Amino acid sequence: MSERPRIDLYSDTQTRPSRAMREAMANAEVGDEQRNEDPTVRELCSMVAELLGKDAALFLPSGTMCNEIAYRTHTQPGDEIILHETSHALHFEGGAPAALSGVMLRTLPGDRGMFTADQVRGAVRGNGPHFQRSRLVSVENTTNLGGGAVWRVDDLDEIADVAHERGLSTHMDGARLMNAVVASGVPAAAFARGWDSVWIDMSKGLGAPVGGVLAGSHEFIARALRHKHQFGGAMRQAGIIAAAGVYALKHNVERLAEDHDNAKRFARLVAQIDGIGIDPDAIETNMIYFDVAGTGLTAPQVSQRLLEHDVRIGPFDERLMRAVTHLDVDAAGVEEAAQALRAVVGRG
Numbered sequence: 001m002s003e004r005p006r007i008d009l010y011s012d013t014q015t016r017p018s019r020a021m022r023e024a025m026a027n028a029e030v031g032d033e034q035r036n037e038d039p040t041v042r043e044l045c046s047m048v049a050e051l052l053g054k055d056a057a058l059f060l061p062s063g064t065m066c067n068e069i070a071y072r073t074h075t076q077p078g079d080e081i082i083l084h085e086t087s088h089a090l091h092f093e094g095g096a097p098a099a100l101s102g103v104m105l106r107t108l109p110g111d112r113g114m115f116t117a118d119q120v121r122g123a124v125r126g127n128g129p130h131f132q133r134s135r136l137v138s139v140e141n142t143t144n145l146g147g148g149a150v151w152r153v154d155d156l157d158e159i160a161d162v163a164h165e166r167g168l169s170t171h172m173d174g175a176r177l178m179n180a181v182v183a184s185g186v187p188a189a190a191f192a193r194g195w196d197s198v199w200i201d202m203s204k205g206l207g208a209p210v211g212g213v214l215a216g217s218h219e220f221i222a223r224a225l226r227h228k229h230q231f232g233g234a235m236r237q238a239g240i241i242a243a244a245g246v247y248a249l250k251h252n253v254e255r256l257a258e259d260h261d262n263a264k265r266f267a268r269l270v271a272q273i274d275g276i277g278i279d280p281d282a283i284e285t286n287m288i289y290f291d292v293a294g295t296g297l298t299a300p301q302v303s304q305r306l307l308e309h310d311v312r313i314g315p316f317d318e319r320l321m322r323a324v325t326h327l328d329v330d331a332a333g334v335e336e337a338a339q340a341l342r343a344v345v346g347r348g
């Protein structure tokens with residue numbers, strides 16, 4: 001079995017639960033989660049519902065399941081979901097919107113993973129029987145392939161208003177919503193206010209090993225609960241893993257600012273390397289995409305060579321690489337990663 005590289009910037013999913021988090025897990029009070037009898041799961045769900053300004057929440061095994069159960073709950077087969085062309089649900093969920101909900105996806109272009117209310121207005125279809133029914137608008141905050149960008153609340157509100165006026169529901173993939181909150185100072189509930197369903201991932205920058213929490217109205221959550229059972233997401237003594245989420249919300253939110261500082265630090269260092277294309281001023285949260293085409297190496301080659309320096313940064317395509325900062329890599333770690341990159345590309 002291969003050890004993970006000493007400095008692993010592949011993703012903020014690479015965090016390992018800390019000793020204190022493991023203690024909280026070991027000591028968790030548990031019950032039968034399927035019967036709503038697990039006190040720790042209930043605690044986590046009420047914390048997240050309150051954080052997001054919603055009535056209720058569901059604990060699920062993954063962020064993917066949060067998206068897919070929300071899609072299933074909002075739509076009927078043949079409906080259409082409007083989302084950005086770089087969305088996680090479109091590219092990295094195994095075709096689940098089609099396989100599990102039978103929906104069509106209508107993609108919108110736009111800078112940094114974002115689109116406008118006007119684009120949504122233009123994309124909503126008429127009511128004729130020829131047309132699939134436009135049913136849901138789905139956004140990511142922060143945007144993943146959009147570079148970890150943070151939406152403006154005004155833009156989110158405007159899109160949600162257009163969607164609701166036209167009879168569509170709204171869904172926010174908040175895998176990294178707490179990064180957006182810490183970077184902007186905008187409360188999570190303010191980002192979420194126009195959005196009928198919103199979830200946060202416990203296993204990204206928050207540092208828990210498993211889980212996502214999906215929030216919405218009482219009525220939405222009651223319907224989503226049936227799909228949670230259908231999709232096999234109902235658990236038993238899940239308080240063991242929910243305890244990591246409770247711990248993360250108490251201890252690992254404010255510190256996301258360090259990840260954002262480290263991302264900027266890394267971007268500034270990398271920008272000084274000849275042949276690497278990056279705009280360090282565009283870094284808003286914990287993701288750094290950079291272009292290595294000017295070094296004469298491909299991104300997979302650079303990634304491979306970095307491993308010899310005990311540094312992992314994933315290739316995104318032939319020329320782009322993506323580094324993500326998180327709580328298991330400190331400032332010295334990102335400095336070392338930047339040095340390794342300089343050595344690997346053998347320039348300036």
Ligand SMILES: *Cc1c(COP(=O)(O)O)cnc(C)c1O
Nearest residue numbers: 062063064088140144173175201
């Ligand atoms: C990681 C991620 C997901 C999926 O979450 P998992 O917990 O890995 O299933 C969904 N959306 C975005 C934007 C993500 O970054």
